[in-house]
Amino acid sequence: KNEVEQSPQNLTAQEGEFITINCSYSVGISALHWLQQHPGGGIVSLFMLSSGKKKHGRLIATINIQEKHSSLHITASHPRDSAVYICAPEGSARQLTFGSGTQLTVLP
Amino acid sequence: GAGVSQSPSNKVTEKGKDVELRCDPISGHTALYWYRQRLGQGLEFLIYFQGNSAPDKSGLPSDRFSAERTGGSVSTLTIQRTQQEDSAVYLCASSLVDRVNEKLFFGSGTQLSVL
Numbered sequence: 473k474n475e476v477e478q479s480p481q482n483l484t485a486q487e488g489e490f491i492t493i494n495c496s497y498s499v500g501i502s503a504l505h506w507l508q509q510h511p512g513g514g515i516v517s518l519f520m521l522s523s524g525k526k527k528h529g530r531l532i533a534t535i536n537i538q539e540k541h542s543s544l545h546i547t548a549s550h551p552r553d554s555a556v557y558i559c560a561p562e563g564s565a566r567q568l569t570f571g572s573g574t575q576l577t578v579l580p
Numbered sequence: 581g582a583g584v585s586q587s588p589s590n591k592v593t594e595k596g597k598d599v600e601l602r603c604d605p606i607s608g609h610t611a612l613y614w615y616r617q618r619l620g621q622g623l624e625f626l627i628y629f630q631g632n633s634a635p636d637k638s639g640l641p642s643d644r645f646s647a648e649r650t651g652g653s654v655s656t657l658t659i660q661r662t663q664q665e666d667s668a669v670y671l672c673a674s675s676l677v678d679r680v681n682e683k684l685f686f687g688s689g690t691q692l693s694v695l
Contacts, residue, residue, distance in 0.1 A: 505684065507623075515623075515671065515686040519683075520682045520683060558623065560623070565635050566613075566630070566635070566636075567625050567636055567639055568613070570625070572622045
């Protein structure tokens with residue numbers, strides 16, 4: 473069983489749709505990161521969460537430590553949001569365990 | 581510098597040779613991470629430095645891999661006796677240690693090809 477499960481693996485949406493990507497993990501964590509990897513390979517850190525909810529622009533990330541679950545939401549999605557979104561729980565020694573990623577395609 | 585700098589950007593080597601990859605983090609970032617991504621696969625954590633020390637080296641794939649960081653700044657990842665399965669993009673990231681607003685800043689990676 474993978475330690476980090478992301479769903480869906482692939483997601484195609486129309487521009488403007490509300491998008492949710494889910495992440496469940498089985499390891500104990502001190503924090504969880506959401507990353508965005510662009511088609512060219514560049515990686516951008518979106519959020520680091522240890523509890524509750526964070527919002528940045530159209531992106532919202534939530535985490536439920538008791539349920540070992542985190543979600544990333546994108547409101548009013550846009551084609552430029554098309555990327556791979558990666559969930560990465562962080563252990564006590566700062567080691568990250570990466571999910572396999574969700575490939576998001578937003579169509580105009 | 582303005583961002584995390586990695587060099588070389590591309591490295592082609594022959595099986596059995598040693599390679600050294602360099603990461604220059606953002607000035608003032610005390611935390612530094614190495615990851616790798618094999619073709620078509622997800623990210624894999626290798627090692628984390630807080631200052632010059634690495635509390636957990638268990639992510640390194642084998643004893644052919646080693647990493648060091650000096651002066652709390654530049655880090656080098658060394659792969660000895662390279663194998664074809666070492667071919668990957670090796671990514672470095674750095675961050676301030678801020679448990680509230682921390683973000684990782686990634687370099688553009690070193691593409692390593694072992695022939």
